Amino acid sequence: MPRKEDVAHPVLSNTEIRRLMLQYFYERNKNATSVMGKKGSAVRISDVKSELKVQHGLTQSDVQSNLTYLLSQGWVEEKDVQKQFRTKSGTVMPAVTIFYQITADGIDKIEGAGEFTMPKFHGIKIEATGQNIITLGDGNQIDARFSDLGQKLVDLRNAITESSAPENQKMSLVADIETVQSQLAKPEPNHNIIATAWETLQLAATIDGCAGFVEKVRHLIRHFLR
Secondary structure (H helix, E strand, O other), X not given: OOOHHHOOOXXXXXXXXXXXXXXXXXXXXXXXXXXXXXXXXXXXXXXXXHHHHHHHOOOHHHHHHHHHHHHHOOOEEXXXXXXXXXXXXXXXEEEEEEEEEEOHHHHHHHHOOXXXXXXXOOOOXXXXXXXXXXXXXXXXXXXXXXXXHHHHXXXXXXXXXXXXXXXXXXXXXXXXXXXXXXXXXXXXXXHHHHHHHHHHHHHHHHOOOOHHHHHHHHHXXXXXXX
């Protein structure tokens, strides 16, 4: 019988790898019993690489390159732990171990915005833009002109997260919903970005209980697909 680590894994895109990695850090934090250690929310890069290799067949290069992306986006952060050790000659030397853990933004990326989420446009004087920005039920903020579509996206998101679909699929679809919502906050949404996200998002119709919600979104989003 082949060992778990010997089982062939499908070739994944960088986007899919990032989703798997963020989910890994999310689960690590969710199940943590301490900040560091074997069950800690923060984890060393060597452990990240070895565990993701076993779980998903990711190479060290896969992990390192996409960790850089997650760090730059603020969804994962570094924690430096400084210690000292004494050499055989008696000299005291500093040693730094770097740990990685998910941030609040990373958790919101998976769970969606909540009561404690900082408003997306915090620090920006919305009134100076001439826009009427509203906050949706999931905490995302969009231009009031697109309130109907925004609400239907919230309804679809709820249907997806409450479904029995695989967690990785849920995460992927929720990310596409947030992509659309981010564009709806702009004075002039980018139609190409919305159309690209919709290509994947409409596949949610295959999930039990989601087809009706997808159709309602389709009716309102078609303006951006021309």
